[in-house]
Amino acid sequence: xxxxxxxxxxxxxxxxxxxxxxxxxxxxxxxxxxxxxxxxxxxxxxxxxxxxxxxxxxxxxxxxxxxxxxxxxxxxxxxxxxxxxxxxxxxxxxxxxxxxxxxxxxxxxxxxxxxxxxxxxxxxxxxxxxxxxxxxxxxxxxxxxxxxxxxxxxxxxxxxxxxxxxxxxxxxxxxxxxxxxxxxxxxxxxxxxxxxxxxxxxxxxxxxxxxxxxxxxxxxxxxxxxxxxxxxxxxxxxxxxxxxxxxxxxxxxxxxxxxxxxxxxxxxxxxxxxxxxxxxxxxxxxxxxxxxxxxxxxxxxxxxxxxxxxxxxxxxxxxxxxxxxxxxxxxxxxxxxxxxxxxxxxxxxxxxxxxxxxxxxxxxxxxxxxxxxxxxxxxxxxxxxxxxxxxxxxxxxxxxxxxxxxxxxxxxxxxxxxxxxxxxxxxxxxxxxxxxxxxxxxxxxxxxxxxxxxxxxxxxxxxxx
Amino acid sequence: xxxxxxxxxxxxxxxxxxxxxxxxxxxxxxxxxxxxxxxxxxxxxxxxxxxxxxxxxxxxxxxxxxxxxxxxxxxxxxxxxxxxxxxxxxxx
Numbered sequence: 001x002x003x004x005x006x007x008x009x010x011x012x013x014x015x016x017x018x019x020x021x022x023x024x025x026x027x028x029x030x031x032x033x034x035x036x037x038x039x040x041x042x043x044x045x046x047x048x049x050x051x052x053x054x055x056x057x058x059x060x061x062x063x064x065x066x067x068x069x070x071x072x073x074x075x076x077x078x079x080x081x082x083x084x085x086x087x088x089x090x091x092x093x094x095x096x097x098x099x100x101x102x103x104x105x106x107x108x109x110x111x112x113x114x115x116x117x118x119x120x121x122x123x124x125x126x127x128x129x130x131x132x133x134x135x136x137x138x139x140x141x142x143x144x145x146x147x148x149x150x151x152x153x154x155x156x157x158x159x160x161x162x163x164x165x166x167x168x169x170x171x172x173x174x175x176x177x178x179x180x181x182x183x184x185x186x187x188x189x190x191x192x193x194x195x196x197x198x199x200x201x202x203x204x205x206x207x208x209x210x211x212x213x214x215x216x217x218x219x220x221x222x223x224x225x226x227x228x229x230x231x232x233x234x235x236x237x238x239x240x241x242x243x244x245x246x247x248x249x250x251x252x253x254x255x256x257x258x259x260x261x262x263x264x265x266x267x268x269x270x271x272x273x274x275x276x277x278x279x280x281x282x283x284x285x286x287x288x289x290x291x292x293x294x295x296x297x298x299x300x301x302x303x304x305x306x307x308x309x310x311x312x313x314x315x316x317x318x319x320x321x322x323x324x325x326x327x328x329x330x331x332x333x334x335x336x337x338x339x340x341x342x343x344x345x346x347x348x349x350x351x352x353x354x355x356x357x358x359x360x361x362x363x364x365x366x367x368x369x370x371x372x373x374x375x376x377x378x379x380x381x382x383x384x385x386x387x388x389x390x391x392x393x394x395x396x397x398x399x400x401x402x403x404x405x406x407x408x409x410x411x412x413x414x415x416x417x418x419x420x421x422x423x424x425x426x427x428x429x430x431x432x433x434x435x436x437x438x439x440x441x442x443x444x445x446x447x448x449x450x451x452x453x454x455x456x457x458x459x460x461x462x463x464x465x
Numbered sequence: 466x467x468x469x470x471x472x473x474x475x476x477x478x479x480x481x482x483x484x485x486x487x488x489x490x491x492x493x494x495x496x497x498x499x500x501x502x503x504x505x506x507x508x509x510x511x512x513x514x515x516x517x518x519x520x521x522x523x524x525x526x527x528x529x530x531x532x533x534x535x536x537x538x539x540x541x542x543x544x545x546x547x548x549x550x551x552x553x554x555x556x557x
Contacts, residue, residue: 019505020482026498027489033551036501040544043508050511056518058526065517065530069537076538077545085550089500092543095535096506102532103512106525118469221499224506231512233472241472242479243508249483250502254495346492353495357550365557371492 011049012239018042019243023250029366046239082361083318086217086351087144090137093220097133100126100227100244104234105194108176112187116177119234124173126230128197133223135201140216143205144350150210159271162203169196208269211315211430214351215258215269222251254352261346261372263398263408286434287426294444296453299386299420300460302444303329306383306418308339310375312411313355314348316389316423320450323362325458326388330364332461342368343375343385343411345393372409379415387413387421389450391429396436405431419443422453497550504543510536 019042025035056062080088104126107119114120142148155161172193176186208216225247232240259266294302303309311330317323330340342364348355356369370378379385387394397403398410413419419442426445428434437443446453490498513536517529 016479020486023483023490023498023501023505024486026494026501027486027491029491029494029551029554029556032494032497032554033548036497036544036547036551039501039505040540043504043510043540043544046508046511047514050514054515054518056514057520061520061526061530062514062517062533065513065533066537069534069539070541072534073538073540073542074545077542077549080546082550082553085496085500085546088542088546089496089503092500092503092539093506096503096509096539099507099509099513099532099536099539102528102535103509103516106516106520106528106532109525109528110521218499221502221506225502228506228509228512229476231509233469233476235512235515236468236472237511237515238472238475240508240511241476243505245476245479246483246487247502247506249480250487250498253484253487254499257492257495344492349496351496352499353492353497356493357496357553360550360553360555363553363555363557366493366554367556369493 005053008049008053009238011045012237015042015046015049015239016242018045019246023246082358083321084145085354085357086213086349087141089351090140090144090213090217090220093217093224094134094137094141096224097130097137097220097227099130100224100231101130101134103231104130107234108190109187112185112190113178116174116179120177122230122233124177124193126227126234127194128169128173129223129230130227131194131197132201132204133220133227135198136205136216136223137220139202139205140213140220143210144213152209153206158207162200165196165200165203169193169200172196204270207271209430211347212269214347214349214354215255215262215266217351218251218254218258219266219270220251222248222255225249225251257346258352261409263405286428289439291426291438291445292443294420294446296446296456296460299444299446299457300464302384302418302420303333303338303386304336304461304464306338308382309333309341309384309386310378310382310413310416311340311342312385312387312390312394312413313342313344313359314388314390314393315350317450318349318355318358318389320389322388322450322454323358325451325454327359327362327364328458329454329461332458336464340368341370341375341378343370343372345372345390345411346409348390348393372411376412379412382416384418384420385413385416387419387423388454389423391423391435392431394435394437395429395431395433397433404433413437414440414442417442420446422446422448422450424449494554497547500543500550501547504540504547507536507539507543510540
């Protein structure tokens with residue numbers, strides 16, 4: 001702490017308060033934008049205080065870094081498509097973790113003989129968490145962007161191997177702090193430690209499947225906060241410790257919510273290698289049973305003459321970019337006096353709340369978006385449910401204790417009087433199992449590409465009397 | 466109390482505060498929450514400026530500048546994209 005300049009400490013305190021108040025305003029969509037502005041003001045206060053306080057020898061490098069980073073950040077923020085938001089947040093996590101790691105690394109480079117005191121230990125922690133966040137986030141980005149396979153990459157003995165790598169990281173960190181008195185210079189040991197830490201980030205994310213990315217992104221978000229906190233311990237700065245802790249808490253809460261949304265433990269997501277081919281599931285019968293089909297005209301009639309419709313959007317909607325057409329259908333139905341709501345499963349998108357953003361972008365009013373707990377009791381009184389590109393999250397098999405998705409919270413769409421499933425084919429979802437919903441008496445299958453089907457539906461609803 | 470204990474106390478209390486505040490954020494705002502939190506983790510910029518400002522030698526200077534650039538991507542990109550998203554949330 002800087003006792004010589006109490007005003008600087010007051011500025012940092014003000015910054016921390018503004019961060020908390022800013023986050024608090026995110027509790028309502030009406031105040032959220034102002035909250036984000038307050039948080040950015042908090043950042044500005046912290047930066048100005050630092051610039052005033054720090055003994056800055058040369059400005060050129062600092063200004064170059066600021067200009068370069070701001071430019072890249074601004075371009076990315078303006079250009080990104082809302083469907084690509086998980087990738088963007090993923091890679092930003094990586095940069096945050098990387099920045100914190102670099103702060104810790106620079107401190108070690110400045111004093112390689114720091115030893116195993118509290119600063120030395122926090123340097124190692126900051127470097128480790130930051131490095132894992134950095135490479136882990138890039139792997140998550142590559143998976144989401146389709147630069148590498150979204151399927152889990154597994155090999156025999158993977159978890160024991162990763163455990164050994166983790167122990168090696170700890171051993172290297174300890175020896176780099178001079179414990180054990182190796183003849184190798186501590187700086188050399190530190191670079192090896194950093195290399196293995198970076199490798200660990202890659203190894204921990206590659207076995208995790210594409211649809212589990214909401215959990216991974218949330219977890220890496222938490223790590224990027226912890227890395228910032230660790231950097232705060234390294235340089236003895238409270239605002240870093242506080243802000244990092246806030247982000248760490250946010251990431252952890254979202255991680256737990258995502259796990260709950262899939263009824264899986266964090267350990268199962270991280271070490272399970274879930275997704276892709278699942279052993280022990282009979283897939284031969286998938287899609288063989290008879291279904292009732294409907295075309296756009298029939299679906300329009302099912303939706304246009306009832307009182308209440310609940311739309312269940314899934315990731316397939318976003319992939320087909322059909323959210324704008326969906327909103328048009330919703331508007332036309334509302335004009336006809338139909339009560340239209342949207343039911344959003346926690347893991348409907350590729351990150352927490354992703355589907356809500358996609359619908360908000362398509363101009364769906366946010367008070368029409370309901371989460372699972374809010375809407376599930378409504379399905380008993382719903383005339384028709386329109387499911388677009390969702391599968392596992394509406395699979396009644398989750399109620400069967402024998403199923404591999406047993407206990408996963410689902411939207412109880414089968415309680416509605418009529419269920420319409422808009423889908424390309426009967427192919428299974430991420431869990432790789434058949435969906436009994438498709439074969440129910442009150443279910444109609446509306447096959448086709450979501451965007452084309454939705455355009456057809458817009459036309460047919462318009463033509464209704 | 467040593468500096469480490471003060472830091473740890475602050476860390477724990479901030480985590481608890483964060484938990485109280487963030488648990489109440491509705492699911493519909495979870496993506497902006499995450500991108501906003503992301504921007505806040507760019508607070509590493511403070512550490513980066515301190516390190517770059519007092520850097521001795523090319524390596525430390527380079528590390529400091531790289532840290533500044535990365536943190537600023539997070540700060541500017543994070544707050545801007547969060548604002549862009551929140552601007553889309555409208556009630557009609």
